[in-house]
Amino acid sequence: MEHDEGPVHTLTEAxxxxxxxxxxxxxxxxxxxxVVDIVPVNFYADGSSILFRTAPGSKLLELTINDNVAFEIDGYDDQMGWGVVVKGTAHALDKQSDIAAAEASPLHPWIPTLKQVYVRITPTHITGMRFERGPEPEPDPY
Structure with missing residues (x-):
């Protein structure tokens, strides 16, 4: 952890x-x-980039016009919550060697639609935090 602020902890990049x-x-x-759009995607992270699949449409068009993106995941359990935000650039893969490597990854569409375009997000900045869950403390009476 880089910083501990009571129940909130800043995550390292690792x-x-x-x-x-x-x-x-x-x-x-x-x-x-x-116009800002936020859409869910299933993805595969290989430790240095994020890969997802999409079909031709507004998401792919938006990435062609402006390749700067933000990507976010979060979750929680009974003891903690966490979130990670990746900022970077997104590009549709067009080299056959890159597409072949993406096809060999464990990434598969979750819904029964054709998603034939692979998009890779290359991070420029990654941040995250983890927080302990618990009851709100009593306010200081002074």
Missing amino acids: ECWDFLTANSLGRIATHVHD
Whole structure:
């Protein structure tokens, strides 16, 4: 941990990757002109980038216009909650060697629709936090 602020802990980049590689559902945020979109995607994190599949449509068009994205995952259990935010660039894979490597990954669509375009998010900044769950403390009477 880089910082401990009571029940809130800032995650190191390595800890953020631990959460990313252990999960498979996140949200990608795109921004084109004055429109921000956030959509869920299932993904695969390989420890240095994030891969997801999509079909031609607004998400892919938005990434073509502005490749700067944010990607977020979060979760919780009885003892803690956590969240990781990745900022970076997203590009549809077009080299056959990159597509072949993506096809060999464990990434598969969750819904029965064709998702033939692989998109890789290359991080420029990764942050995360973990927090302990518990009751709210009593306020200081002074």
